[in-house]
Amino acid sequence: MGVPTHCPYCALQCGMSLEPGPAVAARSFPVNEGALCRKGWSATALLDHPERLRTPTVDGRASTWDEALDAVAARLLAIRAEHGPDAVAVFGGGGLTNEKAYLLGKFARVALGTAQIDYNGRFCMSSAAAAGLRAFGVDRGLPFPVTDLAAADAVMLVGANVAETMPPLVRHLRRARDRGGLITVDPRDSATAELAALRLRPRPGTDLALALGMLHIAVAEGHADKSYLDARTTGFAEVWRVAAGWWPERAEAVTGVAAADLRAAVEILAGAERAYLLTGRGTEQHATGVDQVTGWINLALSLGLPGREGSGYGCLTGQGNGQGGREHGQKADQLPGYRSITDPAARAHVAGVWGVPAESLPGPGRSAFELLDALGEPGGPRALIVFGSNPAVSAPDSARIHRRLSALDLLVVADLVPSETARLAHVVLPVPQWAEEDGTMTNLEGRVLLRRRAYPAPPGTMGDLRILRELAVRLGQPAERFPDEPEEVFAELRRASAGGLADYSGVTYERLRAGEALHWPCPDAAHPGTPRLFLDGFAHPGGRARMRPAEHTGPAEALTPDRPLWLTTGRVLAQYQSGAQTRRVPELATEMRVEVHPDTAARAGLADGDLARVVSARGAFTARVHCTTGIRADTLFAPFHFPGEQRANLATHPALDPVSRMPEFKVAAVRLERP
Amino acid sequence: MRIVIAGYGMAAARLAERLGGHDVTVVGEEPRPAYNRLLLAKVLTGTLTADDVALTGGGTARLGVAVSDVDPRARRVTLADGTGLPYDVLVLATGARPWTPPVENLDARVLRTLDDHLALAAEVRPGTEIAVLGGGVLGLETALALASMRARVTVVQPAGRLLERVLDDTASAVLERQCRHHGVSVLAGATAVRHEPGEGLKLDDGTFLPAAIVIAATGVRPRTELAERAGLAVDGGVIVDDGLRTSDPRVYAIGDCVRGAPGLVAHAWRQADVLAERLTGGERRDVPEPPVTRLRASGVDLTAFGRLDPDALRFSDPAGGRYGALSIVDGRVGGAVLLGLPDAAAHLADLHATGAPAPADRLALLFGRALPAGAAPAGGLVCRCAGVTRAFLVDAWRAGAPDPAAATRAGTGCGDCRDRIADLIARLEGESA
Known part of the structure; x- marks a missing residue:
């Protein structure tokens, strides 16, 4: 069993x-x-990989746990004493359990007293989260169960390659596919696009023009749901003023997508009884990511999809706990329960749960890229503690971030394998992995799940919660303030989240063990959870969704004769994120490739299988050329899973979205050349 | 800096919006704010209301009054109501006016303003007989919109073919067939000689075309009276340099009133953007993009641009409503005419506008999606989720695995390949039976 x-x-x-x-x-x-x-x-x-970390190391030498923890605490105290609490920073991850994410945030704000905490979800979900929160009053990736998609007649996937990034989800798209209702938006014919009846292949960085063109058509062709717009939204008139200027032929000229295809996509969505519009990183990871998602939300609202049973808008969360990870306080501007760190009532509530004065809680800190970019700089953090992340590979403008990580007085990394970030660390703390400990995750549909311990953790490792407790005590905190049993931490998380947007107070390990399907909000032990949000109204006062105009401005940099191609990055099926785990699994072995149109390759003097360099204004990476006619001739695609000279992020652009602080991973001006 | 914009059409509205925060006065002779002319066909058919087509604009608007005179020396304009406005910069955005052909007794409607469209919409009923003079883009778009309202529409086109300046006889014949399919009759090579208002048109071949309404869609001419009165250089349109400056350094002109304007909003908006930048310290110059002729009507999709040379690749499918012609000059797209091939048209127009090298496969370029993709390579991936190739499954089956899919975990991810695997195994079993 x-x-x-x-x-x-x-x-x-x-x-x-x-x-x-x-x-x-x-x-x-x-x-x-x-x-x-x-x-x-x-x-x-x-689990039993030869490269598994089993002993802490300090300055490259194996140590006992006491030696390692003492060393970390002593150095943190010294740095704090000399440079102040914000000289110590924390970087978390969207793969951490809810309990770890919660305790990490508490550790930063209470034990370290630093405002400088953020996490890699900033590189993942932040644009969709910000746009969703603004429009609907609450951000839950899918405000409906994934399985609802199975009854859809039409599904439009925008910048989401689910056939590679989350293949089993494709099972729920069969009905839409059979009815010719699957539409994809991607500059290349991804594995997902190959399943679609209609593929829109926009020029990278022009998604907002595409969304505006579709909204224009929806209104001009009489497909807008005017009674829904009147009853359930505000702001349509201002949105239309912008979209009115995006007649289909203008959108075509900017995006490269045929006006006829834009019309066809609108007709499919508007003609379906049950339709969904889902976004992914392709449209979100831009310096205009929040505006782009806002454009898609505006389109979905104009067609009357959100908050209607059997239809909707959603964002496909990427990381394992990308949803829970953004709710419980490891984000620079948030406290547990999806509360704002600048809201006095939220601060008072959480401080009460933590048993500290509200005024002792720091304010908002730097966002992920800004935090990493400040490391070792005057006024920036001198120490960084990393849990569950590998920013040496995953952050944009990778060479620059590598330099910043190397400039630290103290880098502490907790991981299960020697990731590229761990290799730069002064102190490495080996931790158990998913099957070796209990904890909860919140999946892309906001359902809280219990992950269970199936095997013993290897000797020499220490759980993340225990590490935080041990460090907190060494930093002068009472031990009871930092519980290290997952269920105990979760009980505290429930209290901290009570009354917040993401209210977990009614979720218990007991209910999860009994197999209950609990989607937040779940405010009390008798509450059945909320699988479908917004059916009775949106979460803003008054219950209306708020539309706001967003105008297309385009990518942060332009093509030049010297850099005439767009680079876009993403994932492949056999690898996951920075690849620290999956690159070590033999049956997932994958080679770094750059997808190139054969004409583009030929012009660079390259053929299928050749080694090539992709060069941007930031840096260059190498990859093997994979020729495919399924990509725009002006676009290259490279996965970001690979380290060293193969890091796609050596070339990506660190321009940030003004609202979400999301970097521009998805579009950079490059050239392709022989190495 | 006081900026006065004479005229309040789409170019003026765009400029005023881009100059938000500056001292801008827009003077428009229509009693309403600027509106989106591209949506007027939707107002005609009743899909959109007058409110729906309003544009954002900006600055202070003086509505219902035209600029009647300019005194460049005093840097002052006079409005039709006698009031004056001083300026530091004057922008002429006076647009164009319809030109009507010399037909005896002609009392035709024109479709330029919102009111023109609203008035026509109020009169058209199913079965109303309407004659449209002119087989150009505006004439055909109008005719197709009216036909969608179930009016009985005939296009009278003096030239021997539709869109005679961009289409050859073959392409025009395909387009004509498409128009007929959508309920529009076409009389090519016919000229109206006399109009009997309320009854119809007498044509040059002696026949009589009954028509309760006659619409002239026979082109426009730049409105240059104001420029001429101000003593600016005019030659069929206001003459400007690549900074959009007229012969008076304090007077600029944008949009359809400029000499050589192609009558495209995209062109006018680009000029508005360029001028807004220049008036706020920028150096950008107006570089005209190659004009693209587009016919926008549901069911008919025509794109034409550039020039076709004698070596052009040509394809015609009159029954299927498709026509394609493509010229490649020095490895780049030189011109194309595409009817019923919308995705190819988008791609080709993009290549033409950017000057990017043309792809090697000319047929795929001309046909776009209409050209079916080749067969999937043998031995390719069957199950992406498990990373299982066809060759691997065949080997597993030959090695005696009773269920090669289970042995390889093929089909256990997204499930998309299960039918393909079942087919493959059935075929292998069939071959060995």
């Missing part, structure tokens, strides 16, 4: 069973119906 749990990787959090062996077995669970992709099937390969 195996242990029922969930996959360690993406936000779909597929159900799986862990058997002795160790081995993965199928388990019936709604989001994946027993299916898994290669990553899930091979997940146990890392």
Whole structure:
């Protein structure tokens, strides 16, 4: 009898069973119906991996845990004494359990007293989160269960390559596909686009023009749902003033997508009884990401989709706990329960739960890229503690971030394998992994899931919660303020989240063990959870969704004769994020490739299989050329999973969105050349 | 800096919006703010209201009064109501006015303003007989919109073919067939000689075309009276340099009143953007983009640009409503005419506008999606989720695996390949039987 749990990787959090062996077995669970992709099937390969970290190291030498923790605490205290509390920073991750994310935020604000905490979700979900929060009053990636998609007649996927990034989700798209209702928006024919009846291939960085063109058509062709707009939204008139200037031929000239295809897409969505519009990183990871998502939300609202049973707008969360990770306080501007750190009532509530004065809580800190970019600089942090992230590979303008990480007086990394960031660290703390400890995750549909311990943690590792407790005590905190049992931490998280937007107070381990499907908000123990938000109204006072105009401005940099191509980055099926885990699994072996149109390759003097360099104003990476006619001739695609000279992020642009602080991962001006 | 804009059409509205925060006065002779002319066909058909087509604009608007005179020396304009406005910069955005052909007794409507469209919309009923003079873009778009309202529409086109300046006889014949399919009759090579208002048109071949309403869609001419009165250089349109400056350094002109204007909003808006930058310290110059002729009507999709040379690749499918012609000059797109091939048209127009090298595959370029993709390569991936190739499944089956899919975990991810795997195994079993 195996242990029922969930996959360690993406936000779909597929159900799986862990058997002795160790081995993965199928388990019936709604989001994946027993299916898994290669990553899930091979997940146990890392448990006993030869590169698994099993001993703490200090300055490159193996140490005992006491020596390592004492060293970290002593150096942190010294840096704090000399440079103040904001000289110590914390960087978290969207793969951490809710308990870890929560305790990490508390550790930063209470034990370290620093405002300088952010996490890699800033590189992932922040644009959709900001736009969703602004429009609907609450940000839950999918405000409906994933399985609702199975009844849809039409689904439009914008910058979301689910067939590679979360393959079992494709099972829920069959009906839409069979009805010719699957539409994709992607500059290349991704694995997902190949399933679609209609593929829109915009020039990178022009999604907002595409959304405005579609909104224009929806109104001009009489497809806008005027009674819905009147009853359930505000701000349409201002949105239309902008969209009115985006007649289809103008949108075509800017995006490269045929006006006829824009019309066809609108007709498919408007003609479907049940339709969904879903966004992914492709449209979100831009310096205009919030505006672009706002454009898609405006389109969905104009068609009357959100908050209607059987239809909707959603964002497909990426990381395993990308949803829960953005709710419980590891984000620079947030406190647990999706509360704002600048809201006095929120500060008072959380300070009360933590047993500290509200005025002792720091204010908002730097966002992820700005935090990393300030490391070791005058006025910037001198010490950084990293949990569950590998920014040396995943941050934009990678060479610059590498220099900043190397400039620190103290870099502490907790990880299970020697990631590229861990290799730069002064102190490395080996931790257990997903199958070796309990904890909760919140999947892309806002459902809270219990991950269970199936195997013992290897000797020499220490759980993240315990590490935080040990460090907190060494920094002078009472031990009882930092519980290290997951269920105990979760009980505190529930109290801290009570009354917040993401209210977990009614979710308990007991209910989760009993198999209850609990989507937040779940404000009390008798509450059944909220699988579908917004059916009775949106979360703003008055219950209306707020539309706001967003005008297309385009990418942060322009093409030049010297850099005449757009680079866009993304993921491939067999790898996950920075690849620290999946690159070590033999059956997931993947080579770094850059996808190139054959004409473009030929002009660079390159052929399929050649090694090439991709050069931007920031830097260059190398990759093997993979020729495909399924990509725009002005566009290159490269995955960002690979380290060293193959880091796609050596070329990406660190321009940030003014609202979400999301970097411009998805569009950079480059040239392709022979190495 | 006091900026006065004479005229309040789309170019003026765009400029005023871009100059937000500056001292701008826009003077428009229509009694309403600027509106989006591209949406007027939707007002005609009743899909949109007058409010729906309003543009944002900016600055102070003086509505219902035209600029009647300019005194460049005093840097002052006079409005039709006698009031004066001093300026530091004057922008002429006076647009164009419809030109009507010399037909005896002609009392035709024109479709330029919102009121023109509202008035026509109020009169058209199903079955109303309407004659449209002119087989150009405006004439055909108007005719198709009226046909969608179930009016009985005939286009009278003096030239021997539709859009005679951009289409050859073959392409025009395909377009004509498409128009007929959508309920528009076309009389090519016919000229109206006399109008009997309320009854119809007498044509040059002696026949009589019954028509309760006659619409002239026979082109426009730049409105240059004001420029002429101000003593500016005019030659069929206001003459400007690449900074959009007229012969008076304090007077600029943008949009359809400028000499050589193609009558495209995209062109006028680009000029508005350029001028807004220049008036606020920028150095940008107006570089005209190659004009693209587009016919916008539901069911008919025509794009034409550039020039076709004798070596052009040509394809015609009259029954399917498709026509394509493409010229490649020095490895770049020199011109194209595309009817019923919208995705190819978008791609080609983009290549033409950016001057990017043309792809090697000319047929795929001309046909776009209409050209079917080749077969998937043999031995390719069957199951992406599990990373299983066709060759691997065949090997597993030959090696005696009773269920090669289960042995390889193929089909256990997104599930998309299960039918393909079942087909493959059935075929293997069939071959070995």
